[in-house]
Amino acid sequence: MHTEEWYVVLKDVIQALSWLAAAVGVWFGGWKAIRELSAAAKQRDDALAQRRGEERWKRAELARLLHKDALASPLVQSALVLLEWDGAEHEVRPGEKVRIDWSAMESAMRVTNMTFGNVEGYVRRSFDALFDEFAGLEHGVLRGLLDFEDVDYRWRHYAKEVAAHPPLRRFAEYYGLTHALNFLRRFEQGVS
Numbered sequence: 001m002h003t004e005e006w007y008v009v010l011k012d013v014i015q016a017l018s019w020l021a022a023a024v025g026v027w028f029g030g031w032k033a034i035r036e037l038s039a040a041a042k043q044r045d046d047a048l049a050q051r052r053g054e055e056r057w058k059r060a061e062l063a064r065l066l067h068k069d070a071l072a073s074p075l076v077q078s079a080l081v082l083l084e085w086d087g088a089e090h091e092v093r094p095g096e097k098v099r100i101d102w103s104a105m106e107s108a109m110r111v112t113n114m115t116f117g118n119v120e121g122y123v124r125r126s127f128d129a130l131f132d133e134f135a136g137l138e139h140g141v142l143r144g145l146l147d148f149e150d151v152d153y154r155w156r157h158y159a160k161e162v163a164a165h166p167p168l169r170r171f172a173e174y175y176g177l178t179h180a181l182n183f184l185r186r187f188e189q190g191v192s
Contacts, residue, residue, distance in 0.1 A: 056147070063150035066137065075129035082126060083161035092122035102165065109167040111174035124171075130158075131172055135150075135179035143178075148186060159187035 047172065070076045081088050087101045098119050107110065108123035120177070140146035162168050162184060172181050 022100075043095065059145065059147050060150045062140070063146050063154070065141070066133075066146075067151070067154045070133045071132075073129055075126045076133055078122070079126040079130035080158060082123065083158060083165070090122065092118050105169040106165055109165075111169040111170055127168060129163040131177050134183040135177060138179040138183035141183075141186075152187070156187055159184050163188065 036122035071080075078090055081090070082100060082102075083104050087099050089097050089099050091097050096118065100119060101121065104119065105123050109127060134155075137146065137151050141148050141151070169181070169184070172184075
């Protein structure tokens with residue numbers, strides 16, 4: 001083989017090896033880019049899952065705090081006792097304690113003959129406070145600030161008690177307490 005032919009063959013071999021090296025480099029670069037993109041996507045997904053978990057925890061904590069605040073309200077406490085205890089004693093005004101049974105409670109929630117005594121006014125204020133809490137919880141669920149499952153188990157019993165006293169629903173309907181009524185419907189329909 002002549003020297004010139006040798007150089008041509010060497011040149012062809014070097015060129016083939018260069019193309020092969022370039023192809024391997026492109027393949028390796030593509031593989032590395034795909035791997036890095038995949039790692040970045042996984043990191044982004046992990047961060048998103050962590051953020052969702054934190055947001056879920058915050059919603060659950062908010063539900064707990066709202067429940068605690070509701071129970072701290074003397075009027076809400078009174079409404080809950082009225083629902084559960086027929087004939088419980090209530091302090092309707094400072095120094096004035098009265099036993100209130102369910103028939104007196106239901107009478108106080110009437111939407112006709114709108115003249116009320118101290119006891120009836122107390123009962124109405126108590127349930128107005130309870131319905132206000134229900135409305136706030138419904139608003140929180142609608143806005144995505146609360147998950148219904150976090151308020152469901154805390155309020156289901158009381159929602160059933162409200163349903164057992166039709167005058168309470170009529171009161172809420174008469175005064176257009178839509179959010180409170182929608183909140184109560186969630187328990188009836190099992191809607192979250």
